[in-house]
Amino acid sequence: MPRPWKETIEAHRRDVRDAILECTSALVAEHGLRSVTMSQIAEQAGIGRATLYKYFPDIETILLAWHERQVATHLDHLAHVRDQAGEAGARLQHVLVAYAFISRQSRGHGDSAVRAFLHRDEQVAQAHRRLHDMIGDLLAEGARSGAFRDDVPADELATYCLHAVSGAGELPSEDAVHRLVTVIMTGLRRVSGPP
Amino acid sequence: MPRPWKETIEAHRRDVRDAILECTSALVAEHGLRSVTMSQIAEQAGIGRATLYKYFPDIETILLAWHERQVATHLDHLAHVRDQAGEAGARLQHVLVAYAFISRQSRGHGDSAVRAFLHRDEQVAQAHRRLHDMIGDLLAEGARSGAFRDDVPADELATYCLHAVSGAGELPSEDAVHRLVTVIMTGLRRVSGPP
Known part of the structure; x- marks a missing residue:
């Protein structure tokens, strides 16, 4: 039986959020806090910049x-x-x-x-x-x-x-x-x- | 016997330097690194701003x-x-x-x-x-x-x-x-x- 729509949405949002967190932590560890940009994070996480800003402001x-x-x-x-x-x-x-x-x-x-x-x-x-x-x-x-x-x-x-x-x-x-x-x-x- | 002129100058420079260090440390402890200005330090140390800049750039x-x-x-x-x-x-x-x-x-x-x-x-x-x-x-x-x-x-x-x-x-x-x-x-x- 397929999952209810709401659950699917929530699981998806959690996955995207997790991907953002992982990519950011890896980028900051590699390049330092000051030189990482929101665009880099979006690219690494495989989402658009606009989507990224829906999740986090900075x-x-x-x-x-x-x-x-x-x-x-x-x-x-x-x-x-x-x-x-x-x-x-x-x-x-x-x-x-x-x-x-x-x-x-x-x-x-x-x-x-x-x-x-x-x-x-x-x-x-x-x-x-x-x-x-x-x-x-x-x-x-x-x-x-x-x-x-x-x-x-x-x-x-x-x-x-x-x-x-x-x-x-x-x-x-x-x-x-x-x-x-x-x-x-x-x-x-x-x-x-x-x- | 009075101290030779060179020694007097050096002692004076050391005193001014010490006064600058003490005042800055006290001001930063009280107000935080970001809110202290060079003018405040000069005033507290009892010297002119121009003199302060002869000792330290920032x-x-x-x-x-x-x-x-x-x-x-x-x-x-x-x-x-x-x-x-x-x-x-x-x-x-x-x-x-x-x-x-x-x-x-x-x-x-x-x-x-x-x-x-x-x-x-x-x-x-x-x-x-x-x-x-x-x-x-x-x-x-x-x-x-x-x-x-x-x-x-x-x-x-x-x-x-x-x-x-x-x-x-x-x-x-x-x-x-x-x-x-x-x-x-x-x-x-x-x-x-x-x-």
Whole structure:
């Protein structure tokens, strides 16, 4: 049975929107935010310029929409990783590894100007707070069960984790990323004896 | 005995230059990079516009000069802290605390656009590499003496330290900054037994 007309239209609009987002992100990564034009995007996406403007008024808006979709996808993935079975320590480790690899990937997207522009977005700040809370909750859970230190508030430990793990973007190999997460996890241990 | 004429001139030029740097940094912190004018800077520094242009062609150049001077001062301070007596562990801890407080202070200077602009500067990137090496050397020294873990290259541990300590900018209090450095130092310990 063919899909109802309305559904078909919506699926089509979603496909066009996705194509616009993908083409823009690829063009900006290659040429930089300042040198990409709406005409190039329309051409790459295989649509007319007039059609493109029915979807988005300018490149900045497209780029923000693309980035918000990326961030939402990453956050869903991290929540999924967190919700696996296991104790807080193992789950936190998996979340940190997953986030480390996301950070590494994201560094490929455009130069620092593009990143600064994208990270001024309020939805991105919200996503960052949700990730902070996700990690803070695991840390509080682990502190109660004795897996993590309880001499430092979980909220501060979450700041430590998120900043430390962002170092993954500078590391030379995947093995190094795993070592980084091991070091971060060591920092969360209960300490006995002199440091 | 009065100073020779040449020295007096040079001291005067240095004073004027310093005054320009200070005024610009204060104006930009208050009003943002985009809304400060060369006339405002000249007025605040108590010099004529023509004189200002003999020193600097535009605000960006002034801001970079100010920032490079700040960064050089910070780096000297950190090297001084590193060179105190003591074993690698204690010296690294002092360097990290000092750097954490510098990071916290610097967050007050302007918005993210100003920060992004300043951090594109090559001299700043160089200073960052020098700091990375300074910390890497302490870590290598401590690994040899048994103070730090040796299962992770010192260079990667330096990346961990610098990223983790940048979290200081988000923390609510000086006590929290000291706790952060304690956690970072725990991460550097040799690990025995399961994590």
